Amino acid sequence: MLLPATPDPKHLRPRIQRIQEELFNYREQGLRGFATSSFQSNSVVLLHLIARFWPTLPVWFLNTGFHFPETLSFRRGLAVRFGLDIRDARSPVSRAQQRDASGRLLFTTDPDHCCHLNKVLPLDPVIAAAQLWINGVRASQSAERAAMAREGTGRGGIRRYHPLIDWTGAEVEHYLNGHDLPRHPLEEQGYGSVGCEPCTRRPAGGDLDDRSGRWSGQNKTECGLHVGGGS
Amino acid sequence: MRVLITGGAGYLGTELVRALARAPEVDEVVVYDNLSRRNYNLMLGPPLSEGRDTRIRLVVADVLDTRRLRAALDGVDVVIHLAARVTTPFAEGDFHALEQVNHWGTAELSYALEERRGSVRRLIHLSSTAVYGQSEGEATLDTAPTPATAYGISKLRGERMVERLGSDLDLFLVRCGNIYGYSRSLRFDAVINRFLLDAHLGRRITVEGSGEQRRAFVHVDRAAAAISRMALGELEPGRFHLLDRNLSVLEIRDALLQLYPDLESLYIAQDLPRRSLIVAPDPRLAGPLPPLAEELAAFRTHFSFD
DSSP, X not given: OOOOSSOOOGGGHHHHHHHHHHHHHHHHTTOOEEEEEOOSHHHHHHHHXXXXXXXXXXXXXXXXXOBOHHHHHXXXXXXXXXXXXXXXXXXXXXXXXXXXXXXXXXXXXXXXXXXXXXXXXXXXXXXXXXXXXXXXXXXXXXXXXXXXXXXXXXXXXOXXXXXXXXXXXXXHHHHHHHTTOOOOTTGGGTOSSOOBGXXXXXXXXXXXXXXXXXXXXXXXXXXXXXXXXXX | OEEEEXXXXXXXXXXXXXXXXXXXXXXXXXXXXXXXXXXXXXXXSSOSSTTOGGGEEEEEOOTTOHHHHHHHTTTOOEEEEOOOOOOOTTOOOOHHHHIIIIIIIHHHHHHHHHHTTTTOOEEEEEEEXXXXXXXXXXXXXXXXXXXXXXXXXXXXXXXXXXXXXXXXXXXXXXXXXXXXXXXXTOOTTSHHHHHHHHHHHHSEEEEETTSOOEEEEEEHHHHHHHHHHHHTTOSOOEEEEEOSEEEEHHHHHHHHHHHOTTOEEEEESTTSOOOOOEEOOOGGGOOOOOOHHHHHHHHHTTSSOO
């Protein structure tokens, strides 16, 4: 287990204590669990908590093939630093088969289908083989996420656990600063939420709650991974 | 040693296959190419390597074909990534088409290599001097890239995708100038080749802009020889400039005038300022350099009639 070098920020301690207990209970029940992470600054809190309280938990990274190289390097650096079991989920559909009728990659004409092939589909076998899915969605990030509870049910009836659902962007900042944790390298260039390169724009003055750079200019706000299934 | 060359059936690829198939330490050259330019000349004509052509194997597939790419990397020690969409120095193409191959195609290769960490020990990635955009002075390896074209941007993004693999393997990041010179897979959309063809056929070339714009150029044989040295481990990994010299369009015309004294030049939009790019040649790749006119005269002998 990776022990924090510094104590948790005081006002966050009760919540961290609760997460520790909840994770302990899931483990006690013998649930086959996994986490997903998009390896942004936001994600570092959950990854750090997993390293502290459930270090053997598999963490799946949806390697869509369209990430910024900075994200891919950040993922590798965190895997080493936190000693986590990070695995890549990739689309079963070859990139060459992900082109539209005019030969263009799907993100140029049908981003929903692109997300389906590269984010939703690759996780299906992982979900099918597990009983608990832990992820770091927060209510303050979007209307869809605000409607989620701490526990819910996801696709295929899997149990979902959202330990950070009630955390604000400022609290994430406190945790990151309190433990001197690394930030996604694009943050200093003004990026807030970082997803796939083709569908991420640099918002003006983004913070950790700001997802306006994701699918910017589109009505789309979620990839489909966290919606559907009654969560 | 088994070497895989993406885009290996292309212009530079053909000469590189020739060079590597002759090297005694190379057991197999895997040519991975989707033949998108419908150039089949690699497979036609006299043998490339004096009896060693049996060591050449062609895989017809796209660099975006995740499954075939991964399978083709089985047992491969060295990868040379040439597959790319290219524009001529004076034209812009479809931005997405450039991105799709030069950025995301390179990304696919980087994932496949990452997955096989430790098996492929050397990667030679062909980038372009176009990543520098234009220059006031001479662009050196320390100059920050500021691409000015969609092609240059896509090549820079490709570089960034492989740079992150630098701790996994020996990475040669090669910024290459515009290629010219005879090859059986040559392209006539490369400016010097185009000019020679036009001069030979009609004694007339067309110059866009003032003709004073400069670019970096490298002869295909010297480019193939340099990359072959990298593949065979004769050079230390790192970032390279692969070019012989910087030439203006008017200097190319002057060399042609030595071969074709009656050559005419037509100018289009000669008041239009065109950007220049001057790139520092790499001392690690320096060697004897014949005058351009001499090289063009050698090229001219490949035309079957005057």
